Amino acid sequence: MSETADDRVTAAVLVIGDEILSGRTQDTNTRDIARYLGVIGIDLAETRTVPDVMQEIVDALNALRSRYDYVITTGGIGPTHDDITADAVALAFGVELYEHPDIIAMMAARWGGEVNGARRRMARIPVGGDLVKNPVQGPPGFTIGNVFTLAGVPQIMRGMLEDVGPRMRGGRPTVSRTVRVEGSGEGVIAAPLEAVAKAHPDMSLGSYPFYGADGYGSNLVLRSRDADQLGEVVVELIAALKGAGIENVVEVVAA
Template sequence: MASGEEKRVTAAVLIIGDEILSGRTQDTNLRDIARYLGVHGVDLAEARTVPDVHEEIVDALNALRSRYDYVITTGGIGPTHDDITADAVAAAFGVELYEHPEIIALLKARPGMELNAARRRMARVPVGGELVKNAVQGPPGFTIGNVFVLAGVPAIMRGMLEDVGPRLKGGAVTIARTVRVEGSGEGIIAAPLEAVAKAHPSMSLGSYPFFGAEGYGSNLVLRGRDAQELAVTVEELIAALKAEGVENVREVVAANN
């Protein structure tokens, strides 16, 4: 673990995927992770991007997890042959992979889901690992040691971060408040959300869309250390959304702050 200043907690991000290095996909996860860690009192000290090459993932992961308090990886946990992050993490820790029964149950419960060999790949977790909840869609991520393994799709990754925060030790205590928007898509709420985020850089603002039989919308989660500024930020966000024509917006009590 890193041994910097007293009470200083450090982290690294390992971005995995050929598509990032080729430029076909633009990474936005690093920015979101950095902001999220910041409001938890964790300093993002390093970020690396590696291709879908087993040895390179293992080497980078071992170097980072020995140097920093936490490592967050993104990408490479899907169903295709080049999604090898779980294999590399297991190899780095010297353990085997197994199919987690909770993930298998989740996959089986999805309507029209054929549980073929490709999809079963997403259920593999290293022995000794624990699940990281996925609040958006698809299977969860996992954590082992000081490593959190998250999805590469930005919306899914951000949802998984909500389950990472409570597990971080040594960071500052944060407060969370949730604003729920119903019947409006992210295209409408994006501008006011961005404006409020820029006005309050010490706050973490995340958008988590939902879809279902009862309709669609987004849960906007605001996190910060200062309760007074957080309250002001919530009021400003609701006002900005209403000014944009969003009518069905209200603050809700979060289940887990």
């Protein structure tokens, strides 16, 4: 059975922060989100990185949330002046922000006494939104519509994902298999690879070359939600490669 549009659930990641664009901080959150979503059958279809500029965040968020089933934002929900993600999400949805009493109570219990103005910024969520649990430390994130707004700190973001996943409509998980070709470059394997890819447009087929002291070649990775079809296409691809005179071909079996 081939994949249909109804089988596919999509998501986008919007990474927010000048520190990512400047190179001062490496974005590992997108990688972790992609892996997490893949397990529950959701395709990460697009990622964008924007600076701490209100209108750029709003424009990107509106574009992504209208195109995909879900959007996950990371970064910009801390206590400083440039943490403007909550403001931007509220503006995108045309609602106000308010201080959530549960967050204020949690902060008061954790830090004791009156919660200062900087920390109160982290208690604001859009009207109509719900909280996303933070099992690590600090205030929670929030969700509104099809948007989940999470922290930028990787450890905290990963903890929040555990509350996000069960709220999403998952699809059929993607299965992958790898065919390894040694001693032949991409120029040699291109024709049979293209023929198989064109015959199966609903399947992802990528070529990833490798070079090293032990030789060179390509790992051909096939991905599909239909395990039976995937197995048939692996056999077809190996036959096509060997039919083109490429002999050193083997499927890589995961350990």
